[in-house]
Amino acid sequence: MAVLEKGSPRRESRSIVEWLNDERVRSVLYQAIVAIVVVVVARYLFINTSENLQARGMSSGFDFLAGSAGFSIAWTVLPYQAGDTYFHVYLVGIVNTLVVSLVAILFTTLLGFFVGIMRLSKNWLISKMASWYVEILRNTPLLLQILFWFLAVFSLLPSPRQSYGVLDMFFLNNRGFYMPAPVPGDGFDLTMITIVIAIVATYATAVWAKKRQMATGQRFPTFGVGLGIFFGLPALVFLATGAPLTFDFAALKGFNFVGGVSVPPAFCAILLALVIYHSAYMAEAVRAGILSVAHGQTEAAYSLGLRPGMTLRLVIIPQAMRAVVPPMISNWMNVVKNSSLAIAIGYPDLVAVFMQTSLNQSGHAIEIVAMVMLFYMSVSLSISMALNYYNKLVQLKER
Amino acid sequence: MAETMHEDTVFRPKPSLPPPPNTVGVVGWLRKNLFGGPFDSILTIVGGSLIAYFAYTLYLYGIANAVWSAGSYRECLDITRGNGACWAGVSVWMNNYFYGRYPDVEQWRVNLAGVILAVWLAPFWFPKVKAKIATGISAVLTYPFLAAAMLLGGEVGWFLQIMVGIALTAFAAVWLNVAASYAGYGSLRAALMRLSGFENKDERLQKYVLIGAFVVGFVLALLFQATWDLAPVPTVNWGGLFLTLVISGIAISSALPTGVILALGRRSKMPVIRVFCTAFIELFRSVPLITILFMAVTMMPLFLPVEVNLDKLVLVIIAVCIFAAAYMAEIVRGGLQAINKGQYEAAQAMGLNYWKMMTLIIMPQALKLMIPNIVGNFIGLLKDTTLVSIIGLYDILLMAKASGQDTKWLGMHTEPFLFTAAVFFVICFCMSKYSQHLERTIGGGYGRR
Numbered sequence: 001m002a003v004l005e006k007g008s009p010r011r012e013s014r015s016i017v018e019w020l021n022d023e024r025v026r027s028v029l030y031q032a033i034v035a036i037v038v039v040v041v042a043r044y045l046f047i048n049t050s051e052n053l054q055a056r057g058m059s060s061g062f063d064f065l066a067g068s069a070g071f072s073i074a075w076t077v078l079p080y081q082a083g084d085t086y087f088h089v090y091l092v093g094i095v096n097t098l099v100v101s102l103v104a105i106l107f108t109t110l111l112g113f114f115v116g117i118m119r120l121s122k123n124w125l126i127s128k129m130a131s132w133y134v135e136i137l138r139n140t141p142l143l144l145q146i147l148f149w150f151l152a153v154f155s156l157l158p159s160p161r162q163s164y165g166v167l168d169m170f171f172l173n174n175r176g177f178y179m180p181a182p183v184p185g186d187g188f189d190l191t192m193i194t195i196v197i198a199i200v201a202t203y204a205t206a207v208w209a210k211k212r213q214m215a216t217g218q219r220f221p222t223f224g225v226g227l228g229i230f231f232g233l234p235a236l237v238f239l240a241t242g243a244p245l246t247f248d249f250a251a252l253k254g255f256n257f258v259g260g261v262s263v264p265p266a267f268c269a270i271l272l273a274l275v276i277y278h279s280a281y282m283a284e285a286v287r288a289g290i291l292s293v294a295h296g297q298t299e300a301a302y303s304l305g306l307r308p309g310m311t312l313r314l315v316i317i318p319q320a321m322r323a324v325v326p327p328m329i330s331n332w333m334n335v336v337k338n339s340s341l342a343i344a345i346g347y348p349d350l351v352a353v354f355m356q357t358s359l360n361q362s363g364h365a366i367e368i369v370a371m372v373m374l375f376y377m378s379v380s381l382s383i384s385m386a387l388n389y390y391n392k393l394v395q396l397k398e399r
Numbered sequence: 400m401a402e403t404m405h406e407d408t409v410f411r412p413k414p415s416l417p418p419p420p421n422t423v424g425v426v427g428w429l430r431k432n433l434f435g436g437p438f439d440s441i442l443t444i445v446g447g448s449l450i451a452y453f454a455y456t457l458y459l460y461g462i463a464n465a466v467w468s469a470g471s472y473r474e475c476l477d478i479t480r481g482n483g484a485c486w487a488g489v490s491v492w493m494n495n496y497f498y499g500r501y502p503d504v505e506q507w508r509v510n511l512a513g514v515i516l517a518v519w520l521a522p523f524w525f526p527k528v529k530a531k532i533a534t535g536i537s538a539v540l541t542y543p544f545l546a547a548a549m550l551l552g553g554e555v556g557w558f559l560q561i562m563v564g565i566a567l568t569a570f571a572a573v574w575l576n577v578a579a580s581y582a583g584y585g586s587l588r589a590a591l592m593r594l595s596g597f598e599n600k601d602e603r604l605q606k607y608v609l610i611g612a613f614v615v616g617f618v619l620a621l622l623f624q625a626t627w628d629l630a631p632v633p634t635v636n637w638g639g640l641f642l643t644l645v646i647s648g649i650a651i652s653s654a655l656p657t658g659v660i661l662a663l664g665r666r667s668k669m670p671v672i673r674v675f676c677t678a679f680i681e682l683f684r685s686v687p688l689i690t691i692l693f694m695a696v697t698m699m700p701l702f703l704p705v706e707v708n709l710d711k712l713v714l715v716i717i718a719v720c721i722f723a724a725a726y727m728a729e730i731v732r733g734g735l736q737a738i739n740k741g742q743y744e745a746a747q748a749m750g751l752n753y754w755k756m757m758t759l760i761i762m763p764q765a766l767k768l769m770i771p772n773i774v775g776n777f778i779g780l781l782k783d784t785t786l787v788s789i790i791g792l793y794d795i796l797l798m799a800k801a802s803g804q805d806t807k808w809l810g811m812h813t814e815p816f817l818f819t820a821a822v823f824f825v826i827c828f829c830m831s832k833y834s835q836h837l838e839r840t841i842g843g844g845y846g847r848r
Contacts, residue, residue, distance in 0.1 A: 031671035038675060045702045052701045123439050124432035125446045139827035140820045141782035143789075144796055148820070151803065151812040337687040344789050355693050365697040373686045373694075380685030 049366070056363075064362045065090070071357055073348045075264045089358055093350035094375055100267060100349065101336040104274040108335060109328070111275060112282020119287045130283065137280035143341050145277055150269035150345040157265070160256050171250055171257060177268050178250035181261040187241040194237040201233070202226040266347035274335055281331050289324030290316065322394045329387045336379055350375060460484055461817075471807040488811045489818050492802040496818065499638015499793050505552070505630060509641050512546045519570055528580045530587075534573050539652045541566035548624075550645075553631025560624060567620035568613060634712040638793035640822060642712075646794075647784040649716050650723040651777050657720070658727025663757065665732060676728070683725035688783050691718045692790050715787050723780050730772045734765030767841060774834030778827045795819055 019025055053060055065087040072082040073092060077099050080092045118130035137145070155174065158164070163173030171178040209220035238245070250260030293316050301311040343352040350372060359368045421430055433443045464483025466475045467490075475485035489496075498506050519538045522528045544562035548555050555563070576587035584590035588609065592598045597608050637645065664676030683691060695718035696711060703709065738761055746756040766773070788797035799815035802808055 027669050031669045034675065035671050048704050049701045051705055052703075055705050121442075122432070122435060123442050123446075125443050125450075129446055129450065135828065136824065139778070139824045139831070141785040141796070141823055143785045144799075144816060144820055144823065147796070147800060148813075148816040151800070152816055155812075340687040340689045341786070341789075343689065351687070351689055351693070355690060359693075359697060365701060369690065369694045369698050372690055373682070376686040376690065377682065 058363055060364070060366065062367055064364050064367070067362070069358060069361065071361065073353055074346065075267065075348060086354075086358055086362060090350075090354050090371060093348065093353040096347070096353070097336070097339055097342075097349040097351075100270055100274070100342065100347065101339045104271055104278070104335050104339065105332045107271075107275045108278040108282055108331075111279035112328075112331075113286050115279055115283035116286025116290070119283060120290060134280040134283055137277055138284075142273065142277045142338055143344060146270055146273040146341055146345060149273045150266060154265040154269045160252060163252075163257075169249060172268075173257075174265060175256060176262045176264040178257050178260045178262045180247040180249045183246045183248050185245060188245055190241050191234050191238045191245075194234045198230050198233040202229050205229065264347070266342065266345045269345055270339065270342045270347050274338060278331055278335050278338075281334075282328060285324055285327035285331065286320075288327075289320040289322075292323040293319045325390055325394075326387060329383060329390070333380055333383050336383075337376065472809060472811045475811075484814050484817075485808075485811055486814060488802065488808040489814050492798070492805075492808070492815065495639055495798050495802070496795055496815070496822075497639045498641050499798060500636040501632060501638070501641065502630075502636070505632055508549050508552070508629065508632075512549050515545070515570070516542060519573060522573060522577050525577060525580075528577050529585070530576060534576075537569040537573060539656075541569050543649065545570075546645075548627075549629065550637070551632060551634070552629030555624075555627075560621065563624050564617050564620040567623065568616040571616055571620070572613075634710050637712070638795075639798050640795045642787075642792060643781070643784050643794045643796075646712075646716055646719055646787060647781045650719040650780050650784070653720045654723035654727040654776070654780070655773070657724035658731050659762065661724060661728035662731035662735060665728065666735060680725045680728045683721055684729065688719075688722050688786050689789060691722050692786060694718065696790055711790075712792065715790070715792060719780070719784065719787075722783075723776075726776055726779075727773070730769055730776055731765065733772065734769035735761065737768055738765050770838050770841075771834055774830055774837075778830050781827060781830075782823065795822065 020029075066085055068083045069086050069089045070082060073080055073089070075096070076092050077095045078088075078092045080088060115130050115133060119127050119134065121127045121130070157172060157174040160171075160173045160175055163171045165171045169180050205226055206222050209222045213219055248260055250257045250262065297315055297319065298311055301315040302308075306314065339349055340351040342349040343356060346352070355368060355372050359365055362368070418427075421427060434440045459482065461484050464479050466478050466483060466485050466487055469475045469478070469485065469487040472485055472488055475487060479485065494503070494506075498509060501509060516538070519542060520534070522534050523531055528534075541562060544559060545566035548559050548563045572587060575590075579585070579587045579590035582590070584593060588605075591608060591612055592600075592605055595608055597605055661676050661680055664672050665680060667673050667676070692715060695714040699714050699717070700709070742760055742764065743756065746760040751759065785794060785796040788794050788800070791797075793801070796819060799819045800812075802815045803810060803812040805811075
């Protein structure tokens with residue numbers, strides 16, 4: 001019997017069945033079938049869509065973006081007024097989404113680390129408290145929490161005249177939250193430039209210190225010196241240029257507050273709900289990460305003579321971060337995505353102003369849905385690229 | 400003295416001292432877990448008083464100062480002065496939280512449909528009964544049609560009639576199988592063969608017996624179904640927790656099979672299939688569910704032929720299913736990646752083809768490994784189903800919100816939300832505890848190496 005090798009030239013003698021049983025032939029066949037089905041379905045949908053658009057007398061294309069949007073938006077970061085273009089509405093929505101997400105990400109990370117470490121506490125009561133915090137928040141829907149904060153808390157706040165105030169600087173009432181606004185004076189640019197320089201200098205110090213430690217074994221107080229550079233340098237410049245920064249305080253005038261920076265109650269509600277909900281997930285990531293470092297690592301560090309603080313800082317945390325960072329970053333992604341629930345309480349984020357109001361007004365469903373999805377996809381892709389880069393950086397180099 | 404060296408002296412240790420009294424018992428536990436040091440003690444006292452304050456406030460609000468019967472929210476406020484809960488409103492609206500606007504006299508249909516599903520799936524927990532996978536598949540494939548016919552009522556089309564017939568037959572088969580197992584026949588098939596006398600006959604003849612039994616059952620089921628006379632209840636009247644469970648139930652049961660297929664596609668060696676699956680997964684995973692829902696209700700009608708007009712509920716269910724499938728695909732892929740390459744190689748060396756390798760060797764291990772993530776995803780889906788309230792379906796959340804906008808109960812927001820939160824908490828918490836139990840029992844040996 002002849003030994004059949006892969007790809008042996010016996011084409012002419014093969015029957016149809018034999019031919020179909022060839023794995024390579026079948027693979028090509030399957031792919032061709034899938035491709036044809038996809039193309040046929042896509043064509044079918046396209047024909048349906050154009051018929052539908054014709055029947056409803058609607059046009060397609062992105063020309064509508066230059067048209068003016070006749071509605072106003074309750075609260076924007078970018079300047080906006082009714083009558084600006086739809087494209088401007090898109091940008092306004094993106095910035096509103098990003099602002100609430102970034103603030104939420106900052107606080108949720110801090111709170112998440114705090115609760116995660118609480119859960120690992122040796123104190124039974126503290127760890128139980130943290131674990132019930134996590135359980136209750138993770139087992140109720142985010143949208144419910146958002147509506148609860150908005151309708152049952154922030155809408156029931158007192159009117160501006162009876163608002164809660166802290167130090168006569170921060171005020172909370174049913175119109176929103178008021179803070180002093182910084183007003184930069186002449187020469188404040190110098191301080192800003194120094195801050196950038198300080199960041200670069202701190203980073204350079206850290207790199208140099210690490211290099212020196214690797215070469216000589218001598219440690220350098222990077223943290224203290226870095227802190228000194230980071231805060232000292234800008235402060236020095238700030239004072240030298242004559243402290244060119246004043247604050248515009250919010251003050252009650254008539255029935256409402258004027259001045260300062262303010263955010264509406266919907267912003268407070270969505271921010272608080274996002275922070276609290278995601279801090280529970282963040283806490284779980286932190287806890288799992290720290291637990292993932294084998295106890296032998298601690299013992300090995302102790303037997304080398306490291307003190308507990310150093311063990312934590314030099315041995316446990318660097319290894320825990322490898323397990324904490326990926327879920328943490330995907331949590332940040334979820335914060336950005338879940339900020340779209342702001343639509344339920346009227347915070348004008350991208351989905352609310354563009355996918356709802358603009359879509360209802362202009363009727364360009366396909367274009368608008370595509371643009372909104374494009375935004376979220378590009379955020380998601382850039383975050384996952386950053387994550388992949390990080391993973392490659394910290395991957396265990398073994399074998 | 401016993402210390403002198405004698406030939407026959409045996410070393411007798413003194414009985415060991417009892418542990419110090421402050422390291423055992425309640426005191427020991429307290430010292431170890433609550434008052435380990437000054438800092439620990441402060442933490443305990445601060446935490447304890449926080450909890451006490453919180454619990455006391457909750458008790459005052461929810462029980463001591465609460466009003467249990469009143470005619471309107473005004474009446475409640477007059478009694479409580481804003482210091483207590485108005486559970487009267489919640490109890491008036493309770494029926495709506497669970498059934499939406501489903502007519503009162505027809506609600507037995509919803510209950511019955513729920514009971515049928517529970518009874519259908521009950522054999523999963525009977526250790527003696529075999530064919531568990533067949534039970535699961537029969538429920539997933541046919542129960543939705545039975546439920547649709549029961550819940551929608553009215554005129555039932557021929558397709559739905561046939562499906563209901565199959566569903567009823569399958570349901571009967573599942574429970575006859577249970578009966579046969581406990582009667583000592585082993586399985587329904589064995590019982591049928593024994594009773595009909597075809598026990599030792601040819602495979603072919605046995606198959607005919609099975610088909611015959613199925614046809615008899617099917618005809619009986621059809622005749623039974625023809626006697627139904629249910630009042631029509633359109634989907635706009637569906638609502639409350641019932642609607643939430645319908646949407647999430649369909650999404651959950653469709654997520655696993657579609658997710659497995661997508662995950663296999665993404666890991667396939669065929670580039671065309673891989674590209675399509677990857678694009679599908681990445682597209683729907685990277686956008687928020689609310690955009691997919693908006694897409695479903697605004698864009699999907701444009702994609703369909705002009706004369707087709709799909710129910711909003713159907714569009715929403717399709718959207719949630721797509722979303723669920725994309726997420727499940729990534730979880731299954733994670734499980735597939737965690738399986739040792741040796742398992743694939745061993746399966747191929749045994750001469751198994753691709754599908755046999757996947758269904759017999761790889762998938763059982765991968766899915767067991769991923770039980771916590773899969774159940775976590777189901778919990779997430781159940782919670783995410785509340786998003787349908789944004790596009791105007793009256794699920795439990797929108798019902799809770801609507802009850803605070805009712806003229807009689809205007810302003811009642813805290814109580815319905817607390818109630819809804821409690822409902823979700825109970826369901827989700829039980830699911831997550833059950834998943835931990837499953838992980839210990841069937842996932843054992845795979846979880847930690």
